[in-house]
Amino acid sequence: MVGSGGMGPGGLRPSAISALPVQAVGAEHTGKGCAALVHAFDWSGTSLGPMIGWDPAVRAAVELMLASPVPMMLTCGDDFVVLYNDAYAEVLHALHPTALGRPAAEAFGAAWRQPGMGDAIAEVYRTGRAVLEPESEVPVTPGGTEPAFYTQGYSAVRDSRGEITGVLTVAAETTQVIHRLHSLGELTARLAGALTIDDVTRVVLAYAMASFDLDHCVLAVDDGLAYRYVRRIRGEMLDEADERLPPVWRRIGADPAAPLVVAAESGRASFVADGEPLREVATDRHERRIRALAVLPLRTPSLRGALTMGFRHAHAWLPAERALLKAAAELVAQAAERARRFEAQHGTAQLLQRSMLPEHLPELDTFRIAARYDVGVDGNAAGGDFYDAFHLLDGRLAMVLGDVAGHDVRAAAVMGQVRAALRALALTDPAPPSVLAGLDRLVGSLGAESRNEEIFVTVVYGVLDPTDGSITLASAGHPPPVLRRAGQGGEGATAELVKVPPGAPLGLGGRWQTGSLVLEPGDTILMFSDGVVERRGRPLNDGMDALVAAAAASPSGDPRNMCALATAAVPGTTDDDVAVLVVEHALAMSRSATMQVAAEPTGPSRVRQWMTTRLREWSVPEPVIGAAILCTSELTTNALLHAGTPAQVHIDLNAERLLVSVADTGTRGSVIRAQTDTLASRGRGLGLIEELSDSWGTDPTVRGSTVWFEMLLAGNARA
Template sequence: MVGSGGYGSGGLHPSPITTLPAQTAGTQHTGLGCATLVHAFDWSGTSLGPITGWDPAVRAAVELVLASPVPMLLTIGDDFLVLYNDAYAEVLDALHPTALGAPAARAFGPAWDQPGLGDVIQQVHRTGRAILEPESQVQFAPGHTEPAFYTRGHSVIRSSRGAVAGVLTVAAETTHVIHRLQSLGELTARLAGALTIDDVTRVVLAYAMDSFDLDHCVLAVDDGLAYRYVRRIRGEMLDEADERLPPVWRRVSADPAAPAVAAAESGRATFVADGEPLNAVATDRHERRVRALAALPLRTPSLRGALTVGFRRAHVWLPAERALLKAAAELVAQAAERARRFEAQHGTAQLLQRSMLPEHLPELDMFRIAARYDVGVDGNAAGGDFYDAFHLLDGRLAMVLGDVAGHDVRAAAVMGQVRAALRALALTDPAPPSVLAGLDRLVGSLGAESRNEEIFVTIVYGVLDPSDGSVTLASAGHPPPVLRRAGQGGELATAELVKVPPGAPLGLGGRWQTGTLRLEPGDTILMFSDGVVERRGRPLNDGLDALVTAAAASPSGDPRNLCSLATAAVEGTTDDDVAVLAVEHALALSRSATTQVAAEPTGPSRVRQWMTTRLREWGVPEPVIGAAILCTSELTTNALLHAGTPAQVHIDLNAERLLVSVADTGTRGSVIRARADALASRGRGLGLIEELSDSWGTDPTVRGSTVWFEMLLAGKARA
């Protein structure tokens, strides 16, 4: 024991110690080194006694500790006097140097009583048996928000007579390992919510660059007989500055000289510590500068790919790091396979759904029509919502919006039958009561055939007479449309629910009455499905009121703008599909023009020239022209880059606003990005639209998607 176990003032008297070793390797703590502090400390007032009387075995242990670059702690005697080296001073942080020479209970304060510190050291001292402690956390400095983690080994030191003199603790910091394991858990959680390959790519590249502090990272997946990949390099401006845009994919042939391709084809991981692993396939200086590279295969029954990570310096791939990378690659491979299956199913369901909707809506001189359909649930199933608008034989316009209950192929099939039957009935006798009566018989027959009485169909159907703007409506259990009245003489616009006589849903043998209204110039009628206004746990009237308020507050009655506003009018998410159809009685004839843009690098510049010429011919104010061309150029670039197909640019000008839309023909669910390497990425596109336009939106179509924006012209003179 200290003071009575054969060393100290009452025991052996070894040769005096005049100098303790000064640390060199591993010394990082600022201020005096621990060796100097130990030598200068007045040990005579402690149970250990003066330095000159220390037992040779204890002195040797102290020399070992002070000379080591590894964090070490000595707790000596029954009061566990604290002695440590510079590396351990970094662990103690604010407790250094006052902890030196103090009893452990006073030196460490409350931390000494935490599990894993005082209790373990006292157990080793009492039993003489060593203990290896797994990762544990002891936060010595209470103010720190991110405590460190250590693996610690505790063993006894003995005096020259063999008695237990103290405990030596060797600490190996594993904070970076713990953080990497935590980040692996975060990767798992984020991958669980990644639906598409694009989503998986964003998650994986962000994880790899942040967790491993990389200079280079690539994710590649098979694409037919070739591969496509997304790359990240340190210091580059991200292509995905706006998260709503997909990542930029590049194509590469199945060249076995490429480490990613070799890993994908062979299923074997490779690790290069120092060399030129990408020199044979390098496309730029960034890849030629990579010296250390790990290539991890991504292999599942339906996917081949690879994840490569690299440094511009030599890097030894330690076993623990290799194991972590391989575990991450397994997670990524499984997520990518799930995403590929989702995309295939999603694309099929969406194509089925939208193939049953009209590809083009009618065009009228003084009436503008727009519609929108968004899938609910998980986006992976066909639904029963539908809309339609078509010319009748006498020149009037039929417009309809309906909802077949369900979110499966059966609901979509019933929807297709109802929509086809409605057209046939309306072209024979367009009167709303007659059309609904015919549909009622159809739905009843379908229910009887399937011996299923749960077919539930609601519909609102109207006939518009373009000659005077009159609309005749009938409803079969469907929510009433919203009518937006344009303000006259500077008055604010108003909105209200149309008073349509209620009727029973189809298939129940009901009778239907009609209501009438007149669309004055500037007015817009909006039909919608219940997914627009219904929210779980909230009254239906709240959703209806929110929709009416949003319609009244709309800066214009443009039907595309109202459709976009309607889908976001009610707070919260919906599990249902959403369909909207809007018809506006225009104040005056509008001027419009359309151009097709080839998927090549010169496309955006040609659009800018064409659009500048048209808008100046139409007398649009120069500030509006400049903003519109900038936004259109960005959208055109994004459409060409991310869809890989030709785009269509449409401009429409009337007395109130300029409306611009850019449509691509990329099939939803497909992630093919042709010619991406030939075009510049413009991740800022949607941010510009939001900043410069009065309203904007994105609309899915049967064969792609459309992004549009609107700029108001009120008060701006035009020639």
């Protein structure tokens, strides 16, 4: 949120909003105040266009400026069209009102070209960096008279997309107001990057508490016939890790006694300067102690909600402050509506994407399999990467990873057809050349049918014989897999790219040859899409080398660990989808157990008891048991609290490591690839997992997500 925080060594620091005297100047020049002049002005002849079409963020900035008692001028667009308030009209003197609505170069003439005016505004417009110039000379007084001196503050004004659309000039010794407006600009920029309702909530609550030095803040949005809300109170111990995590939502019915419900339903703001505004709906002592409360509606065509801000002491909500809060609330409402649309579209795209991927991978006695899929771009579109692993009729295992070019529903549809056809072909004749030849005919037919010759599909396909670990592979234009060889006799692990004869992508009528290898006990093979290794502006070989080096350096060949390692092996971000399929030949059969946990308060304690008994039966060292139970308890609590669905706890033990996973069937989760490894528990749980485990990660699934961690046993633990 926005407010009057001072700037200290750590950036924005909280400070109370000061009471500023209301000024009324400028009307003497025209008989009308600037607010009336601005609303009556014909803007259609300017670069801004008619006022009705202005961006909501621009309108909010204009209304905030007009309501302020401090001299302010707003210059908008590339030609810097001039708007200002009554206090700034007094600064302009005889240039008012002719300067209103004109490009700054015309309105101010030679004064615009003087140092400290046009150049300073143009610099802020170009860079977006706020500037405070104490005692800067502003020669706007006409007639060659002595220029005036002002403390000038310049800050960028951004539209709803976060793009700079103008520059706000504050011409007074008003440091608090400058910070307040700068915070509004920061709020707008941060909201522009908020994709989900959770993101919007984090941004708004953090700004509200820091900028206004509040005792209490709530953001609520409609949830069917009721509302869900997130509360922040003074004194909460939140660290950087907490701020990255999904907020904890609570539900409230449409209680007519609740101020936030009244505001959300009516669309009217309310301000209580001193009283007991939450007495009838208070749930704890924090709410009963609130004396001053501002309640701002968040209303759009598809969203109802409210934002409340409270103090434990009396607080006079002055007109300028009310205008600021209403402007900020409008920005928050627009951001929340965009986030709700994004979540709906993202959910549809994710469901389409994951419904075309296998929900469960095969289970073999001495071979372990894991896969991972991360959506590229902004997470709001289906993609064409896919993986699959399935049993053949003769007991062998087919494994495939492919890539259909594109990031849209069409690419996902082609991917689904290719994957389904591959299964049918492999179950008839699993030989890699035969399967790829059949897929080649399919892709060629699809291209001819759609009259589109640009369907581009690559595939690497292999057949594993579990009896001896032999694998036969063929590639249709796809990057070769990585083979990690376990070290023998105390030697370290090694990794290399598998030598697979290159073949043409599908649809070009090529011929494919096979390569072969033997997966010895302890070895791991990793198939991947090009999104794992490709980075803009960097050679592809750099990414391949980084992936091979990361595989060799991994302390374990466990498939889940290798999936997480592969997605983070190459520095930088990618716009492409990322798919990984990993198969490990285990040194020995592992022991495993699974427990279903109901979504009830006793769930975590029952998991602790069950897991303690089972791990002691398996003779796991006590230090490992204690750490594993602590981490599992946190993960289970996280799943039950945030997903709100039953959870499944799975433990898998072999001679090298203990692997624990907790799966839920919730639908909420991170959608930005950079955040997919963030736990949705409190900061304590995140720190525990990072500190106590040797590796951990999150795997999105068709219905929910799985969080896992791995602990190496004595003799294999990390140094």
